[in-house]
Amino acid sequence: MNADTQRRWLRWIPAAAVPAVVAVGLLASGATAGSPPPPATPEQVLALAAAHTARQFSGTMEQSSDLGLPSIPGQALGAAKGSASFGSEAALLELLTSAHTAKVYADGPARERVQVLDQLAERDAVRNGSDLWTYDSAAHAVTHATLPSTAAAAPPSAAAVSPDQLAQRLLAAAGPSTAVSLAQPATVAGHSAYTLVLTPKAAGALVASVRIAVEAQTGLPLAVDVYAKGQDAAAFHAAFTQLTLAAPDASVFAFTPPAGANVTQQQLPSATGQHRQATGQHAPAAGTSQGWDSIAVIPADKVPAGLKDQPLMKQLAVPAKGGRVISTSLFTLLLTDDGRVLAGAVPAAALEAAAAR
Incomplete structure:
Protein backbone atom coordinates (compact mmCIF):
# COMPACT_ATOMS: atom_id res chain seq x y z
CA MET A 1 0.00 0.00 0.00
CA ASN A 2 1.52 3.33 -1.01
CA ALA A 3 1.82 6.34 1.29
CA ASP A 4 -1.12 8.24 -0.24
CA THR A 5 -3.44 5.26 0.19
CA GLN A 6 -2.32 4.67 3.75
CA ARG A 7 -2.96 8.32 4.63
CA ARG A 8 -6.53 7.98 3.35
CA TRP A 9 -7.21 5.10 5.73
CA LEU A 10 -5.35 6.66 8.67
CA ARG A 11 -7.20 9.97 8.52
CA TRP A 12 -10.20 8.08 9.91
CA ILE A 13 -8.31 6.86 12.97
CA PRO A 14 -7.65 8.81 16.19
CA ALA A 15 -3.90 8.96 16.82
CA ALA A 16 -4.25 7.02 20.07
CA ALA A 17 -5.83 4.09 18.23
CA VAL A 18 -3.07 3.54 15.66
CA PRO A 19 -0.87 1.38 17.95
CA ALA A 20 -3.85 -0.94 18.41
CA VAL A 21 -3.13 -2.40 14.98
CA VAL A 22 -0.40 -4.45 16.64
CA ALA A 23 -2.83 -5.91 19.13
CA VAL A 24 -5.35 -6.65 16.40
CA GLY A 25 -2.71 -8.47 14.36
CA LEU A 26 -1.70 -10.59 17.34
CA LEU A 27 -5.29 -11.51 18.13
CA ALA A 28 -6.16 -12.21 14.52
CA SER A 29 -3.16 -14.47 14.03
CA GLY A 30 -5.03 -17.18 15.89
CA ALA A 31 -8.13 -16.94 13.70
CA THR A 32 -8.86 -19.57 11.09
CA ALA A 33 -11.31 -19.80 8.21
CA GLY A 34 -13.59 -21.87 10.43
CA SER A 35 -13.73 -19.42 13.34
CA PRO A 36 -14.66 -15.74 13.42
CA PRO A 37 -11.92 -13.21 14.21
CA PRO A 38 -11.78 -11.86 17.77
CA PRO A 39 -13.72 -8.70 18.70
CA ALA A 40 -12.21 -5.39 17.63
CA THR A 41 -13.16 -1.74 17.44
CA PRO A 42 -13.80 0.08 14.14
CA GLU A 43 -10.62 2.09 14.73
CA GLN A 44 -8.57 -1.10 15.11
CA VAL A 45 -9.95 -2.55 11.89
CA LEU A 46 -9.24 0.68 10.01
CA ALA A 47 -5.69 0.62 11.36
CA LEU A 48 -5.27 -3.02 10.32
CA ALA A 49 -6.45 -2.19 6.78
CA ALA A 50 -4.23 0.90 6.64
CA ALA A 51 -1.15 -1.15 7.43
CA HIS A 52 -1.93 -4.12 5.18
CA THR A 53 1.03 -5.43 3.23
CA ALA A 54 -0.66 -8.18 1.21
CA ARG A 55 1.19 -7.47 -2.02
CA GLN A 56 1.52 -11.06 -3.25
CA PHE A 57 -1.62 -13.00 -4.02
CA SER A 58 -3.72 -14.70 -6.68
CA GLY A 59 -7.41 -15.40 -6.79
CA THR A 60 -10.78 -15.09 -8.44
CA MET A 61 -13.17 -12.23 -7.86
CA GLU A 62 -16.75 -11.49 -8.82
CA GLN A 63 -18.34 -8.15 -9.51
CA SER A 64 -22.01 -7.36 -10.01
CA SER A 65 -24.31 -4.36 -9.89
CA ASP A 66 -27.98 -3.55 -9.47
CA LEU A 67 -28.14 0.11 -10.44
CA GLY A 68 -31.43 0.14 -12.29
CA LEU A 69 -29.72 0.24 -15.70
CA PRO A 70 -30.38 -2.24 -18.51
CA SER A 71 -27.75 -4.95 -18.89
CA ILE A 72 -25.25 -4.29 -21.69
CA PRO A 73 -23.10 -7.42 -22.14
CA GLY A 74 -19.66 -7.21 -23.69
CA GLN A 75 -20.79 -8.74 -26.97
CA ALA A 76 -23.34 -5.96 -27.46
CA LEU A 77 -20.70 -3.27 -27.14
CA GLY A 78 -18.88 -4.45 -30.26
CA ALA A 79 -17.81 -1.46 -32.30
CA ALA A 80 -18.65 0.91 -29.45
CA LYS A 81 -15.71 -0.46 -27.52
CA GLY A 82 -13.45 -0.04 -30.50
CA SER A 83 -10.25 -1.26 -28.85
CA ALA A 84 -8.82 -3.32 -26.03
CA SER A 85 -8.60 -0.22 -23.86
CA PHE A 86 -10.05 -0.96 -20.43
CA GLY A 87 -10.48 2.75 -19.84
CA SER A 88 -12.98 3.42 -22.62
CA GLU A 89 -16.40 4.87 -21.87
CA ALA A 90 -18.02 1.72 -23.31
CA ALA A 91 -16.00 -0.51 -20.98
CA LEU A 92 -17.07 1.62 -18.03
CA LEU A 93 -20.73 1.29 -19.02
CA GLU A 94 -20.31 -2.46 -19.24
CA LEU A 95 -18.81 -2.51 -15.76
CA LEU A 96 -21.87 -0.71 -14.43
CA THR A 97 -24.47 -2.86 -16.16
CA SER A 98 -23.09 -6.42 -16.36
CA ALA A 99 -21.71 -9.01 -13.95
CA HIS A 100 -18.06 -10.07 -14.30
CA THR A 101 -15.73 -12.78 -13.09
CA ALA A 102 -12.01 -12.05 -13.12
CA LYS A 103 -8.77 -13.72 -12.14
CA VAL A 104 -6.32 -11.41 -10.40
CA TYR A 105 -2.60 -11.79 -9.71
CA ALA A 106 -0.16 -9.54 -7.86
CA ASP A 107 3.52 -9.74 -6.96
CA GLY A 108 4.22 -6.29 -5.61
CA PRO A 109 3.07 -3.00 -7.16
CA ALA A 110 5.01 -3.47 -10.40
CA ARG A 111 3.68 -6.92 -11.36
CA GLU A 112 -0.08 -7.20 -11.68
CA ARG A 113 -2.54 -8.99 -13.95
CA VAL A 114 -6.31 -8.95 -14.31
CA GLN A 115 -8.09 -11.44 -16.58
CA VAL A 116 -11.75 -10.63 -17.15
CA LEU A 117 -13.55 -13.77 -18.27
CA ASP A 118 -16.25 -12.93 -20.82
CA GLN A 119 -18.47 -15.50 -22.52
CA LEU A 120 -16.22 -17.34 -25.01
CA ALA A 121 -13.60 -14.59 -24.67
CA GLU A 122 -11.36 -12.80 -22.21
CA ARG A 123 -9.77 -9.43 -21.63
CA ASP A 124 -6.42 -8.94 -19.93
CA ALA A 125 -4.58 -6.05 -18.31
CA VAL A 126 -0.99 -6.87 -17.42
CA ARG A 127 1.72 -4.81 -15.78
CA ASN A 128 5.19 -6.33 -15.76
CA GLY A 129 7.66 -3.71 -14.56
CA SER A 130 7.47 -0.75 -16.94
CA ASP A 131 5.39 -2.62 -19.55
CA LEU A 132 1.62 -2.24 -19.51
CA TRP A 133 -0.41 -4.47 -21.84
CA THR A 134 -4.13 -4.88 -22.52
CA TYR A 135 -5.60 -7.61 -24.69
CA ASP A 136 -9.13 -8.19 -26.00
CA SER A 137 -9.47 -11.70 -27.44
CA ALA A 138 -12.80 -10.94 -29.16
CA ALA A 139 -11.31 -8.01 -31.08
CA HIS A 140 -7.88 -9.71 -31.30
CA ALA A 141 -6.46 -6.33 -30.29
CA VAL A 142 -3.51 -5.47 -28.07
CA THR A 143 -2.35 -2.15 -26.63
CA HIS A 144 1.08 -1.52 -25.13
CA ALA A 145 2.42 1.39 -23.12
CA THR A 146 5.65 2.03 -21.25
CA LEU A 147 5.28 3.30 -17.73
CA PRO A 148 7.75 5.75 -16.18
CA SER A 149 10.08 4.26 -13.60
CA THR A 150 8.42 6.39 -10.92
CA ALA A 151 4.95 4.96 -11.54
CA ALA A 152 3.56 3.54 -8.28
CA ALA A 153 0.86 1.42 -9.90
CA ALA A 154 -0.65 0.59 -13.24
CA PRO A 155 -3.65 2.67 -14.38
CA PRO A 156 -6.82 1.14 -12.87
CA SER A 157 -8.95 -1.11 -15.05
CA ALA A 158 -12.51 -0.06 -15.78
CA ALA A 159 -13.42 -3.68 -16.53
CA ALA A 160 -12.75 -5.06 -13.07
CA VAL A 161 -12.52 -3.31 -9.72
CA SER A 162 -10.79 -5.24 -6.95
CA PRO A 163 -12.17 -4.94 -3.40
CA ASP A 164 -8.92 -3.22 -2.35
CA GLN A 165 -9.13 -0.62 -5.15
CA LEU A 166 -12.81 -0.01 -4.48
CA ALA A 167 -12.29 0.36 -0.73
CA GLN A 168 -9.53 2.92 -1.35
CA ARG A 169 -11.73 4.99 -3.66
CA LEU A 170 -14.70 4.94 -1.29
CA LEU A 171 -12.59 5.99 1.67
CA ALA A 172 -11.02 8.77 -0.42
CA ALA A 173 -14.50 10.17 -1.05
CA ALA A 174 -15.54 9.98 2.60
CA GLY A 175 -14.38 11.67 5.77
CA PRO A 176 -15.62 12.96 9.13
CA SER A 177 -19.18 13.07 7.77
CA THR A 178 -19.26 9.26 7.88
CA ALA A 179 -20.22 7.04 10.81
CA VAL A 180 -17.96 3.99 11.16
CA SER A 181 -19.05 0.79 12.91
CA LEU A 182 -18.60 -2.99 12.85
CA ALA A 183 -21.10 -5.66 11.85
CA GLN A 184 -20.80 -9.40 12.44
CA PRO A 185 -17.53 -11.02 11.29
CA ALA A 186 -17.69 -12.96 8.04
CA THR A 187 -15.82 -15.60 6.07
CA VAL A 188 -14.88 -14.51 2.53
CA ALA A 189 -13.08 -16.85 0.11
CA GLY A 190 -12.15 -19.06 3.06
CA HIS A 191 -10.61 -16.19 5.05
CA SER A 192 -11.93 -14.80 8.35
CA ALA A 193 -12.79 -11.13 8.07
CA TYR A 194 -14.04 -8.17 10.05
CA THR A 195 -17.03 -6.35 8.57
CA LEU A 196 -16.50 -2.59 8.52
CA VAL A 197 -19.62 -0.47 7.95
CA LEU A 198 -19.46 3.10 6.61
CA THR A 199 -22.68 5.11 6.88
CA PRO A 200 -22.77 8.56 5.22
CA LYS A 201 -24.34 11.31 7.31
CA ALA A 202 -25.04 13.52 4.27
CA ALA A 203 -28.80 13.61 3.74
CA GLY A 204 -28.44 14.35 0.04
CA ALA A 205 -26.26 11.35 -0.82
CA LEU A 206 -27.67 8.34 -2.66
CA VAL A 207 -25.39 5.93 -0.80
CA ALA A 208 -27.01 4.40 2.28
CA SER A 209 -24.02 2.41 3.54
CA VAL A 210 -20.87 0.56 2.53
CA ARG A 211 -19.70 -2.77 3.95
CA ILE A 212 -16.03 -3.73 3.64
CA ALA A 213 -14.81 -7.19 4.65
CA VAL A 214 -11.26 -6.83 5.99
CA GLU A 215 -9.09 -9.97 6.16
CA ALA A 216 -8.42 -10.65 9.84
CA GLN A 217 -4.72 -11.46 9.53
CA THR A 218 -3.44 -9.23 6.73
CA GLY A 219 -5.98 -6.37 6.62
CA LEU A 220 -6.54 -6.85 2.88
CA PRO A 221 -10.09 -5.81 1.83
CA LEU A 222 -11.78 -8.98 0.56
CA ALA A 223 -15.26 -7.73 -0.32
CA VAL A 224 -17.08 -4.44 -0.77
CA ASP A 225 -20.85 -3.99 -0.92
CA VAL A 226 -22.35 -0.57 -1.62
CA TYR A 227 -26.02 -0.09 -0.70
CA ALA A 228 -28.28 2.59 -2.14
CA LYS A 229 -31.03 4.32 -0.23
CA GLY A 230 -34.37 2.55 -0.63
CA GLN A 231 -32.79 -0.62 -2.02
CA ASP A 232 -32.34 -3.83 0.00
CA ALA A 233 -29.86 -5.65 -2.26
CA ALA A 234 -26.35 -4.29 -2.76
CA ALA A 235 -26.25 -1.85 -5.67
CA PHE A 236 -22.60 -2.73 -6.30
CA HIS A 237 -20.71 -5.82 -5.15
CA ALA A 238 -17.08 -6.86 -5.56
CA ALA A 239 -15.58 -9.79 -3.68
CA PHE A 240 -12.95 -12.49 -3.83
CA THR A 241 -14.42 -15.96 -4.22
CA GLN A 242 -10.99 -17.64 -4.06
CA LEU A 243 -7.76 -16.18 -2.69
CA THR A 244 -4.22 -17.47 -2.14
CA LEU A 245 -1.85 -15.20 -0.24
CA ALA A 246 1.39 -16.19 -1.98
CA ALA A 247 3.44 -14.94 -4.94
CA PRO A 248 2.11 -16.19 -8.30
CA ASP A 249 4.45 -17.84 -10.77
CA ALA A 250 6.49 -15.24 -12.68
CA SER A 251 5.18 -16.61 -15.99
CA VAL A 252 1.75 -15.15 -15.19
CA PHE A 253 3.11 -11.64 -15.85
CA ALA A 254 4.99 -12.45 -19.06
CA PHE A 255 2.89 -11.30 -22.01
CA THR A 256 3.56 -11.78 -25.72
CA PRO A 257 1.01 -10.51 -28.26
CA PRO A 258 -0.74 -13.44 -29.96
CA ALA A 259 0.15 -14.05 -33.59
CA GLY A 260 -1.85 -11.82 -35.91
CA ALA A 261 -3.09 -9.50 -33.17
CA ASN A 262 -3.42 -5.79 -33.97
CA VAL A 263 -0.93 -4.08 -31.65
CA THR A 264 -1.31 -0.37 -30.83
CA GLN A 265 1.31 1.65 -28.97
CA GLN A 266 -0.25 4.09 -26.51
CA GLN A 267 1.09 7.26 -24.92
CA LEU A 268 0.12 7.48 -21.27
CA PRO A 269 -1.05 10.75 -19.64
CA SER A 270 1.49 12.84 -17.77
CA ALA A 271 2.65 11.79 -14.33
CA THR A 272 0.54 14.57 -12.79
CA GLY A 273 -2.57 13.37 -14.58
CA GLN A 274 -1.92 9.79 -13.53
CA HIS A 275 -1.55 10.86 -9.92
CA ARG A 276 -4.84 12.74 -9.96
CA GLN A 277 -6.60 9.78 -11.53
CA ALA A 278 -5.14 7.34 -9.02
CA THR A 279 -5.97 9.47 -5.99
CA GLY A 280 -9.48 10.29 -7.16
CA GLN A 281 -8.98 14.07 -7.17
Whole structure:
Protein backbone atom coordinates (compact mmCIF):
# COMPACT_ATOMS: atom_id res chain seq x y z
CA MET A 1 0.00 0.00 0.00
CA ASN A 2 1.52 3.33 -1.01
CA ALA A 3 1.82 6.34 1.29
CA ASP A 4 -1.12 8.24 -0.24
CA THR A 5 -3.44 5.26 0.19
CA GLN A 6 -2.32 4.67 3.75
CA ARG A 7 -2.96 8.32 4.63
CA ARG A 8 -6.53 7.98 3.35
CA TRP A 9 -7.21 5.10 5.73
CA LEU A 10 -5.35 6.66 8.67
CA ARG A 11 -7.20 9.97 8.52
CA TRP A 12 -10.20 8.08 9.91
CA ILE A 13 -8.31 6.86 12.97
CA PRO A 14 -7.65 8.81 16.19
CA ALA A 15 -3.90 8.96 16.82
CA ALA A 16 -4.25 7.02 20.07
CA ALA A 17 -5.83 4.09 18.23
CA VAL A 18 -3.07 3.54 15.66
CA PRO A 19 -0.87 1.38 17.95
CA ALA A 20 -3.85 -0.94 18.41
CA VAL A 21 -3.13 -2.40 14.98
CA VAL A 22 -0.40 -4.45 16.64
CA ALA A 23 -2.83 -5.91 19.13
CA VAL A 24 -5.35 -6.65 16.40
CA GLY A 25 -2.71 -8.47 14.36
CA LEU A 26 -1.70 -10.59 17.34
CA LEU A 27 -5.29 -11.51 18.13
CA ALA A 28 -6.16 -12.21 14.52
CA SER A 29 -3.16 -14.47 14.03
CA GLY A 30 -5.03 -17.18 15.89
CA ALA A 31 -8.13 -16.94 13.70
CA THR A 32 -8.86 -19.57 11.09
CA ALA A 33 -11.31 -19.80 8.21
CA GLY A 34 -13.59 -21.87 10.43
CA SER A 35 -13.73 -19.42 13.34
CA PRO A 36 -14.66 -15.74 13.42
CA PRO A 37 -11.92 -13.21 14.21
CA PRO A 38 -11.78 -11.86 17.77
CA PRO A 39 -13.72 -8.70 18.70
CA ALA A 40 -12.21 -5.39 17.63
CA THR A 41 -13.16 -1.74 17.44
CA PRO A 42 -13.80 0.08 14.14
CA GLU A 43 -10.62 2.09 14.73
CA GLN A 44 -8.57 -1.10 15.11
CA VAL A 45 -9.95 -2.55 11.89
CA LEU A 46 -9.24 0.68 10.01
CA ALA A 47 -5.69 0.62 11.36
CA LEU A 48 -5.27 -3.02 10.32
CA ALA A 49 -6.45 -2.19 6.78
CA ALA A 50 -4.23 0.90 6.64
CA ALA A 51 -1.15 -1.15 7.43
CA HIS A 52 -1.93 -4.12 5.18
CA THR A 53 1.03 -5.43 3.23
CA ALA A 54 -0.66 -8.18 1.21
CA ARG A 55 1.19 -7.47 -2.02
CA GLN A 56 1.52 -11.06 -3.25
CA PHE A 57 -1.62 -13.00 -4.02
CA SER A 58 -3.72 -14.70 -6.68
CA GLY A 59 -7.41 -15.40 -6.79
CA THR A 60 -10.78 -15.09 -8.44
CA MET A 61 -13.17 -12.23 -7.86
CA GLU A 62 -16.75 -11.49 -8.82
CA GLN A 63 -18.34 -8.15 -9.51
CA SER A 64 -22.01 -7.36 -10.01
CA SER A 65 -24.31 -4.36 -9.89
CA ASP A 66 -27.98 -3.55 -9.47
CA LEU A 67 -28.14 0.11 -10.44
CA GLY A 68 -31.43 0.14 -12.29
CA LEU A 69 -29.72 0.24 -15.70
CA PRO A 70 -30.38 -2.24 -18.51
CA SER A 71 -27.75 -4.95 -18.89
CA ILE A 72 -25.25 -4.29 -21.69
CA PRO A 73 -23.10 -7.42 -22.14
CA GLY A 74 -19.66 -7.21 -23.69
CA GLN A 75 -20.79 -8.74 -26.97
CA ALA A 76 -23.34 -5.96 -27.46
CA LEU A 77 -20.70 -3.27 -27.14
CA GLY A 78 -18.88 -4.45 -30.26
CA ALA A 79 -17.81 -1.46 -32.30
CA ALA A 80 -18.65 0.91 -29.45
CA LYS A 81 -15.71 -0.46 -27.52
CA GLY A 82 -13.45 -0.04 -30.50
CA SER A 83 -10.25 -1.26 -28.85
CA ALA A 84 -8.82 -3.32 -26.03
CA SER A 85 -8.60 -0.22 -23.86
CA PHE A 86 -10.05 -0.96 -20.43
CA GLY A 87 -10.48 2.75 -19.84
CA SER A 88 -12.98 3.42 -22.62
CA GLU A 89 -16.40 4.87 -21.87
CA ALA A 90 -18.02 1.72 -23.31
CA ALA A 91 -16.00 -0.51 -20.98
CA LEU A 92 -17.07 1.62 -18.03
CA LEU A 93 -20.73 1.29 -19.02
CA GLU A 94 -20.31 -2.46 -19.24
CA LEU A 95 -18.81 -2.51 -15.76
CA LEU A 96 -21.87 -0.71 -14.43
CA THR A 97 -24.47 -2.86 -16.16
CA SER A 98 -23.09 -6.42 -16.36
CA ALA A 99 -21.71 -9.01 -13.95
CA HIS A 100 -18.06 -10.07 -14.30
CA THR A 101 -15.73 -12.78 -13.09
CA ALA A 102 -12.01 -12.05 -13.12
CA LYS A 103 -8.77 -13.72 -12.14
CA VAL A 104 -6.32 -11.41 -10.40
CA TYR A 105 -2.60 -11.79 -9.71
CA ALA A 106 -0.16 -9.54 -7.86
CA ASP A 107 3.52 -9.74 -6.96
CA GLY A 108 4.22 -6.29 -5.61
CA PRO A 109 3.07 -3.00 -7.16
CA ALA A 110 5.01 -3.47 -10.40
CA ARG A 111 3.68 -6.92 -11.36
CA GLU A 112 -0.08 -7.20 -11.68
CA ARG A 113 -2.54 -8.99 -13.95
CA VAL A 114 -6.31 -8.95 -14.31
CA GLN A 115 -8.09 -11.44 -16.58
CA VAL A 116 -11.75 -10.63 -17.15
CA LEU A 117 -13.55 -13.77 -18.27
CA ASP A 118 -16.25 -12.93 -20.82
CA GLN A 119 -18.47 -15.50 -22.52
CA LEU A 120 -16.22 -17.34 -25.01
CA ALA A 121 -13.60 -14.59 -24.67
CA GLU A 122 -11.36 -12.80 -22.21
CA ARG A 123 -9.77 -9.43 -21.63
CA ASP A 124 -6.42 -8.94 -19.93
CA ALA A 125 -4.58 -6.05 -18.31
CA VAL A 126 -0.99 -6.87 -17.42
CA ARG A 127 1.72 -4.81 -15.78
CA ASN A 128 5.19 -6.33 -15.76
CA GLY A 129 7.66 -3.71 -14.56
CA SER A 130 7.47 -0.75 -16.94
CA ASP A 131 5.39 -2.62 -19.55
CA LEU A 132 1.62 -2.24 -19.51
CA TRP A 133 -0.41 -4.47 -21.84
CA THR A 134 -4.13 -4.88 -22.52
CA TYR A 135 -5.60 -7.61 -24.69
CA ASP A 136 -9.13 -8.19 -26.00
CA SER A 137 -9.47 -11.70 -27.44
CA ALA A 138 -12.80 -10.94 -29.16
CA ALA A 139 -11.31 -8.01 -31.08
CA HIS A 140 -7.88 -9.71 -31.30
CA ALA A 141 -6.46 -6.33 -30.29
CA VAL A 142 -3.51 -5.47 -28.07
CA THR A 143 -2.35 -2.15 -26.63
CA HIS A 144 1.08 -1.52 -25.13
CA ALA A 145 2.42 1.39 -23.12
CA THR A 146 5.65 2.03 -21.25
CA LEU A 147 5.28 3.30 -17.73
CA PRO A 148 7.75 5.75 -16.18
CA SER A 149 10.08 4.26 -13.60
CA THR A 150 8.42 6.39 -10.92
CA ALA A 151 4.95 4.96 -11.54
CA ALA A 152 3.56 3.54 -8.28
CA ALA A 153 0.86 1.42 -9.90
CA ALA A 154 -0.65 0.59 -13.24
CA PRO A 155 -3.65 2.67 -14.38
CA PRO A 156 -6.82 1.14 -12.87
CA SER A 157 -8.95 -1.11 -15.05
CA ALA A 158 -12.51 -0.06 -15.78
CA ALA A 159 -13.42 -3.68 -16.53
CA ALA A 160 -12.75 -5.06 -13.07
CA VAL A 161 -12.52 -3.31 -9.72
CA SER A 162 -10.79 -5.24 -6.95
CA PRO A 163 -12.17 -4.94 -3.40
CA ASP A 164 -8.92 -3.22 -2.35
CA GLN A 165 -9.13 -0.62 -5.15
CA LEU A 166 -12.81 -0.01 -4.48
CA ALA A 167 -12.29 0.36 -0.73
CA GLN A 168 -9.53 2.92 -1.35
CA ARG A 169 -11.73 4.99 -3.66
CA LEU A 170 -14.70 4.94 -1.29
CA LEU A 171 -12.59 5.99 1.67
CA ALA A 172 -11.02 8.77 -0.42
CA ALA A 173 -14.50 10.17 -1.05
CA ALA A 174 -15.54 9.98 2.60
CA GLY A 175 -14.38 11.67 5.77
CA PRO A 176 -15.62 12.96 9.13
CA SER A 177 -19.18 13.07 7.77
CA THR A 178 -19.26 9.26 7.88
CA ALA A 179 -20.22 7.04 10.81
CA VAL A 180 -17.96 3.99 11.16
CA SER A 181 -19.05 0.79 12.91
CA LEU A 182 -18.60 -2.99 12.85
CA ALA A 183 -21.10 -5.66 11.85
CA GLN A 184 -20.80 -9.40 12.44
CA PRO A 185 -17.53 -11.02 11.29
CA ALA A 186 -17.69 -12.96 8.04
CA THR A 187 -15.82 -15.60 6.07
CA VAL A 188 -14.88 -14.51 2.53
CA ALA A 189 -13.08 -16.85 0.11
CA GLY A 190 -12.15 -19.06 3.06
CA HIS A 191 -10.61 -16.19 5.05
CA SER A 192 -11.93 -14.80 8.35
CA ALA A 193 -12.79 -11.13 8.07
CA TYR A 194 -14.04 -8.17 10.05
CA THR A 195 -17.03 -6.35 8.57
CA LEU A 196 -16.50 -2.59 8.52
CA VAL A 197 -19.62 -0.47 7.95
CA LEU A 198 -19.46 3.10 6.61
CA THR A 199 -22.68 5.11 6.88
CA PRO A 200 -22.77 8.56 5.22
CA LYS A 201 -24.34 11.31 7.31
CA ALA A 202 -25.04 13.52 4.27
CA ALA A 203 -28.80 13.61 3.74
CA GLY A 204 -28.44 14.35 0.04
CA ALA A 205 -26.26 11.35 -0.82
CA LEU A 206 -27.67 8.34 -2.66
CA VAL A 207 -25.39 5.93 -0.80
CA ALA A 208 -27.01 4.40 2.28
CA SER A 209 -24.02 2.41 3.54
CA VAL A 210 -20.87 0.56 2.53
CA ARG A 211 -19.70 -2.77 3.95
CA ILE A 212 -16.03 -3.73 3.64
CA ALA A 213 -14.81 -7.19 4.65
CA VAL A 214 -11.26 -6.83 5.99
CA GLU A 215 -9.09 -9.97 6.16
CA ALA A 216 -8.42 -10.65 9.84
CA GLN A 217 -4.72 -11.46 9.53
CA THR A 218 -3.44 -9.23 6.73
CA GLY A 219 -5.98 -6.37 6.62
CA LEU A 220 -6.54 -6.85 2.88
CA PRO A 221 -10.09 -5.81 1.83
CA LEU A 222 -11.78 -8.98 0.56
CA ALA A 223 -15.26 -7.73 -0.32
CA VAL A 224 -17.08 -4.44 -0.77
CA ASP A 225 -20.85 -3.99 -0.92
CA VAL A 226 -22.35 -0.57 -1.62
CA TYR A 227 -26.02 -0.09 -0.70
CA ALA A 228 -28.28 2.59 -2.14
CA LYS A 229 -31.03 4.32 -0.23
CA GLY A 230 -34.37 2.55 -0.63
CA GLN A 231 -32.79 -0.62 -2.02
CA ASP A 232 -32.34 -3.83 0.00
CA ALA A 233 -29.86 -5.65 -2.26
CA ALA A 234 -26.35 -4.29 -2.76
CA ALA A 235 -26.25 -1.85 -5.67
CA PHE A 236 -22.60 -2.73 -6.30
CA HIS A 237 -20.71 -5.82 -5.15
CA ALA A 238 -17.08 -6.86 -5.56
CA ALA A 239 -15.58 -9.79 -3.68
CA PHE A 240 -12.95 -12.49 -3.83
CA THR A 241 -14.42 -15.96 -4.22
CA GLN A 242 -10.99 -17.64 -4.06
CA LEU A 243 -7.76 -16.18 -2.69
CA THR A 244 -4.22 -17.47 -2.14
CA LEU A 245 -1.85 -15.20 -0.24
CA ALA A 246 1.39 -16.19 -1.98
CA ALA A 247 3.44 -14.94 -4.94
CA PRO A 248 2.11 -16.19 -8.30
CA ASP A 249 4.45 -17.84 -10.77
CA ALA A 250 6.49 -15.24 -12.68
CA SER A 251 5.18 -16.61 -15.99
CA VAL A 252 1.75 -15.15 -15.19
CA PHE A 253 3.11 -11.64 -15.85
CA ALA A 254 4.99 -12.45 -19.06
CA PHE A 255 2.89 -11.30 -22.01
CA THR A 256 3.56 -11.78 -25.72
CA PRO A 257 1.01 -10.51 -28.26
CA PRO A 258 -0.74 -13.44 -29.96
CA ALA A 259 0.15 -14.05 -33.59
CA GLY A 260 -1.85 -11.82 -35.91
CA ALA A 261 -3.09 -9.50 -33.17
CA ASN A 262 -3.42 -5.79 -33.97
CA VAL A 263 -0.93 -4.08 -31.65
CA THR A 264 -1.31 -0.37 -30.83
CA GLN A 265 1.31 1.65 -28.97
CA GLN A 266 -0.25 4.09 -26.51
CA GLN A 267 1.09 7.26 -24.92
CA LEU A 268 0.12 7.48 -21.27
CA PRO A 269 -1.05 10.75 -19.64
CA SER A 270 1.49 12.84 -17.77
CA ALA A 271 2.65 11.79 -14.33
CA THR A 272 0.54 14.57 -12.79
CA GLY A 273 -2.57 13.37 -14.58
CA GLN A 274 -1.92 9.79 -13.53
CA HIS A 275 -1.55 10.86 -9.92
CA ARG A 276 -4.84 12.74 -9.96
CA GLN A 277 -6.60 9.78 -11.53
CA ALA A 278 -5.14 7.34 -9.02
CA THR A 279 -5.97 9.47 -5.99
CA GLY A 280 -9.48 10.29 -7.16
CA GLN A 281 -8.98 14.07 -7.17
CA HIS A 282 -11.61 16.16 -8.90
CA ALA A 283 -12.87 19.71 -9.00
CA PRO A 284 -16.09 20.06 -7.01
CA ALA A 285 -18.82 22.33 -8.31
CA ALA A 286 -19.22 25.69 -6.63
CA GLY A 287 -21.26 25.45 -3.46
CA THR A 288 -20.83 21.70 -2.98
CA SER A 289 -18.91 19.91 -0.23
CA GLN A 290 -16.26 17.24 -0.27
CA GLY A 291 -17.63 13.83 0.69
CA TRP A 292 -20.45 11.52 -0.28
CA ASP A 293 -22.57 14.36 -1.69
CA SER A 294 -19.75 16.07 -3.61
CA ILE A 295 -20.15 16.81 -7.31
CA ALA A 296 -17.40 16.43 -9.89
CA VAL A 297 -17.41 18.89 -12.79
CA ILE A 298 -15.57 18.20 -16.04
CA PRO A 299 -15.18 21.32 -18.22
CA ALA A 300 -16.36 21.03 -21.81
CA ASP A 301 -12.82 21.14 -23.21
CA LYS A 302 -11.84 18.12 -21.07
CA VAL A 303 -14.80 15.91 -22.03
CA PRO A 304 -13.93 13.17 -24.59
CA ALA A 305 -14.99 14.25 -28.07
CA GLY A 306 -18.30 12.78 -29.18
CA LEU A 307 -19.21 11.40 -25.76
CA LYS A 308 -22.77 12.70 -25.88
CA ASP A 309 -23.29 11.31 -29.38
CA GLN A 310 -22.26 7.74 -28.59
CA PRO A 311 -25.14 5.29 -29.16
CA LEU A 312 -24.84 3.88 -25.64
CA MET A 313 -25.05 7.34 -24.11
CA LYS A 314 -28.10 8.14 -26.20
CA GLN A 315 -29.67 4.87 -25.08
CA LEU A 316 -29.18 5.51 -21.37
CA ALA A 317 -29.49 9.30 -21.09
CA VAL A 318 -32.89 11.01 -20.87
CA PRO A 319 -33.78 14.70 -21.32
CA ALA A 320 -33.24 16.88 -18.25
CA LYS A 321 -33.08 20.55 -17.36
CA GLY A 322 -30.08 21.96 -19.23
CA GLY A 323 -29.03 18.70 -20.89
CA ARG A 324 -29.39 14.93 -20.63
CA VAL A 325 -29.05 12.79 -17.53
CA ILE A 326 -28.20 9.19 -16.66
CA SER A 327 -29.68 8.26 -13.28
CA THR A 328 -28.85 5.17 -11.26
CA SER A 329 -29.51 4.10 -7.69
CA LEU A 330 -25.95 5.08 -6.67
CA PHE A 331 -24.87 7.96 -8.91
CA THR A 332 -26.07 10.45 -11.49
CA LEU A 333 -24.36 11.82 -14.60
CA LEU A 334 -25.46 15.07 -16.27
CA LEU A 335 -24.29 15.98 -19.77
CA THR A 336 -25.09 19.66 -20.15
CA ASP A 337 -26.07 21.43 -23.36
CA ASP A 338 -22.90 23.54 -23.14
CA GLY A 339 -20.70 20.43 -23.15
CA ARG A 340 -19.84 20.01 -19.47
CA VAL A 341 -20.24 16.76 -17.52
CA LEU A 342 -21.32 16.73 -13.87
CA ALA A 343 -21.37 13.57 -11.76
CA GLY A 344 -22.01 12.60 -8.17
CA ALA A 345 -23.73 10.21 -5.80
CA VAL A 346 -26.64 12.67 -5.61
CA PRO A 347 -30.06 13.03 -7.30
CA ALA A 348 -30.36 14.65 -10.72
CA ALA A 349 -31.85 17.81 -9.18
CA ALA A 350 -28.60 18.45 -7.30
CA LEU A 351 -26.56 18.24 -10.51
CA GLU A 352 -28.99 20.49 -12.37
CA ALA A 353 -28.77 23.10 -9.59
CA ALA A 354 -24.95 22.92 -9.58
CA ALA A 355 -24.81 23.27 -13.39
CA ALA A 356 -26.99 26.40 -13.27
CA ARG A 357 -24.67 28.23 -10.87
